[in-house]
Amino acid sequence: MIDREQVRKVAHLARLELSTAEEEMFTTQLNGILDYFEQLSELDVTNVEPTFRAIDASNITRQDVLETHSDREAILESAPDRDGEFFKVPQIIATD
Amino acid sequence: MTASAPAKTQYEAVIGLETHCQLNTNTKIFSPSSTKFGEPPNTLIDPVCMGLPGTLPVLNQAVLESSVKMGLALNCEIAPYSKFDRKQYFYPDLPKNYQISQFDLPIAEHGFLNIELYDKETGTATHKRIGVTRLHMEEDAGKLVHGGGERLSGSTYSLVDYNRAGVPLMEIVSEPDIRTGQEAAEYAQEIRRIVRYLGVGDGNMQEGSLRCDVNISVRPVGQKEFGTKVEIKNMNSFSAIQRAIEYEIERQIAAVEAGEKLVQETRLWEEGSQRTISMRKKEGASDYRYFPEPDLGPIEVSAAQLADWRSQLPELPAQKRQRYTTDLGLSVYDARVLTNDRATMEYFEAAIAAGASAKLAANWIMGDLSAYLNNNTDLSMGDLPLKPDSLAELIGLIEDRTISNAAAKNILQELLTQGGSAKAIVKRDGLGQISDTGALETAIDEVLIENPKELEQYRGGKTKLLGFFVGQVMKKTGGRADPKLTNQLVSKKLNG
Numbered sequence: 288m289i290d291r292e293q294v295r296k297v298a299h300l301a302r303l304e305l306s307t308a309e310e311e312m313f314t315t316q317l318n319g320i321l322d323y324f325e326q327l328s329e330l331d332v333t334n335v336e337p338t339f340r341a342i343d344a345s346n347i348t349r350q351d352v353l354e355t356h357s358d359r360e361a362i363l364e365s366a367p368d369r370d371g372e373f374f375k376v377p378q379i380i381a382t383d
Numbered sequence: 384m385t386a387s388a389p390a391k392t393q394y395e396a397v398i399g400l401e402t403h404c405q406l407n408t409n410t411k412i413f414s415p416s417s418t419k420f421g422e423p424p425n426t427l428i429d430p431v432c433m434g435l436p437g438t439l440p441v442l443n444q445a446v447l448e449s450s451v452k453m454g455l456a457l458n459c460e461i462a463p464y465s466k467f468d469r470k471q472y473f474y475p476d477l478p479k480n481y482q483i484s485q486f487d488l489p490i491a492e493h494g495f496l497n498i499e500l501y502d503k504e505t506g507t508a509t510h511k512r513i514g515v516t517r518l519h520m521e522e523d524a525g526k527l528v529h530g531g532g533e534r535l536s537g538s539t540y541s542l543v544d545y546n547r548a549g550v551p552l553m554e555i556v557s558e559p560d561i562r563t564g565q566e567a568a569e570y571a572q573e574i575r576r577i578v579r580y581l582g583v584g585d586g587n588m589q590e591g592s593l594r595c596d597v598n599i600s601v602r603p604v605g606q607k608e609f610g611t612k613v614e615i616k617n618m619n620s621f622s623a624i625q626r627a628i629e630y631e632i633e634r635q636i637a638a639v640e641a642g643e644k645l646v647q648e649t650r651l652w653e654e655g656s657q658r659t660i661s662m663r664k665k666e667g668a669s670d671y672r673y674f675p676e677p678d679l680g681p682i683e684v685s686a687a688q689l690a691d692w693r694s695q696l697p698e699l700p701a702q703k704r705q706r707y708t709t710d711l712g713l714s715v716y717d718a719r720v721l722t723n724d725r726a727t728m729e730y731f732e733a734a735i736a737a738g739a740s741a742k743l744a745a746n747w748i749m750g751d752l753s754a755y756l757n758n759n760t761d762l763s764m765g766d767l768p769l770k771p772d773s774l775a776e777l778i779g780l781i782e783d784r785t786i787s788n789a790a791a792k793n794i795l796q797e798l799l800t801q802g803g804s805a806k807a808i809v810k811r812d813g814l815g816q817i818s819d820t821g822a823l824e825t826a827i828d829e830v831l832i833e834n835p836k837e838l839e840q841y842r843g844g845k846t847k848l849l850g851f852f853v854g855q856v857m858k859k860t861g862g863r864a865d866p867k868l869t870n871q872l873v874s875k876k877l878n879g
Contacts (some may be wrong), residue, residue, distance in 0.1 A: 300670060301480075302473045339466070339675040345683045351408050351445035354415035356429035363425060365435075372424045373528070373542035376475040 398561035405592035411549035413440030424544035432549030434479030449583035454491025489519035514558030564625035611645035711741040733771035768802030777805035
């Protein structure tokens with residue numbers, strides 16, 4: 288179960304400002320999702336190692352070879368706001 | 384009954400360093416964009432480092448290799464199984480809202496670094512072992528430019544350049560074994576020397592490729608518990624690290640003595656005012672909500688791979704300092720200066736490999752060559768026209784007394800600017816030293832005949848005139864007369 292206080296904390300960490308109605312709504316929705324996953328608890332996993340990945344492959348690396356991305360403009364253009372060649376973001380209010 | 388004043392409390396500082404070293408790979412840690420410094424904004428971005436949906440990061444093999452080598456150089460255990468994690472925080476320099484880093488299974492752990500502390504007064508060195516807690520791989524963040532004001536506080540918006548986002552970093556965390564500003568500065572310098580010797584980074588503090596954050600607290604000597612920890616940032620030179628720590632130790636002791644409560648906070652070193660200022664208070668532990676990065680597989684460095692990388696490690700600065708003093712007979716100071724910079728060390732070693740005596744090579748490199756480089760700051764030891772084998776040749780000519788020291792200094796000027804062979808110049812200009820007794824005696828006889836008055840005065844007891852006659856012989860031979868032999872011969876003639 289997730290409560291209103293936890294929703295507020297996660298929202299704060301994600302720098303999201305939620306209205307009281309939104310807090311209520313997200314608490315309900317998140318609990319719905321968690322309840323759904325709760326079904327997994329029915330399984331006995333006592334002797335099963337935690338799985339982090341669906342495919343278990345180690346040491347996947349690439350060579351250090353330069354390849355310049357061809358469409359920088361598209362990346363800049365897909366941002367909510369830009370200023371010339373910079374991305375532009377709203378005033379930053381907290382520093383931690 | 385005597386009322387003695389209470390003994391003054393002695394304090395000690397407990398210091399740990401977090402060092403970020405940028406690796407000098409061609410491409411970013413998880414994508415093939417360039418890592419070049421100083422390019423126009425957002426020209427080195429790609430869908431992976433920007434965290435666009437549907438993209439997959441893939442680890443750069445060179446990042447792994449460099450990090451393992453650095454781990455080995457820091458005497459760490461290399462993890463047989465290592466993984467990446469997401470560190471979540473929300474700040475505009477981070478395009479994905481998480482940084483790919485390593486949390487509980489870093490690539491290297493449990494190492495140490497032996498630092499050398501040089502005492503200028505006595506010319507001797509002591510050594511201290513600083514524990515290395517861990518070394519892990521992670522990606523750098525982008526760079527913010529604050530609009531509408533110089534500082535963050537006054538700005539109404541910010542501009543972001545993500546060229547640096549995804550640039551590979553090694554974060555090296557020390558144990559809290561450091562006690563003074565000097566130890567901290569020496570530790571950071573030794574890290575930089577190793578990075579440069581390994582050739583895995585440039586360690587340039589001005590460009591931010593080497594960044595040190597300091598954790599520091601003070602406590603009365605003998606107390607086991609740590610005092611309140613303060614983090615200091617924003618030092619961009621080794622001496623700034625030392626001065627920031629020295630300032631902070633005094634500030635913290637003064638606060639404790641005055642009964643003030645220290646707060647756990649981050650402070651910035653201000654170079655202008657030479658003090659630290661409060662930046663932000665920490666509200667409990669940071670909540671980064673680490674979890675395993677599902678897009679990257681684990682790293683399992685095999686024993687064979689590890690052995691191969693270990694075999695590629697060069698002789699490290701500490702080993703060189705040791706060898707230079709014990710095997711080559713150099714002073715602690717000379718060994719430090721010669722090994723401090725990789726290019727200088729390589730020049731020195733090439734010169735002795737070409738046959739120069741270590742002591743003479745050290746003297747010329749640290750004397751005339753360094754002075755020349757100080758006056759020509761666009762040059763470095765590596766691109767001097769005077770090559771190490773030619774310096775060795777010059778030193779050889781002095782040692783076998785073909786030329787005098789004075790003649791060598793003259794030749795050096797031409798060699799430094801134009802390069803070439805010392806032997807060839809000596810031959811061309813007829814600079815060879817005259818060590819032939821017959822030839823010198825002829826010159827001396829002439830000098831005695833030309834200066835009858837002085838000869839009479841000398842024989843009358845004014846023996847100080849010996850120098851005058853030697854000088855005249857030198858003048859007559861264009862400075863090529865072997866000074867030692869000339870002295871002997873003149874003295875013999877005058878007294879004979």
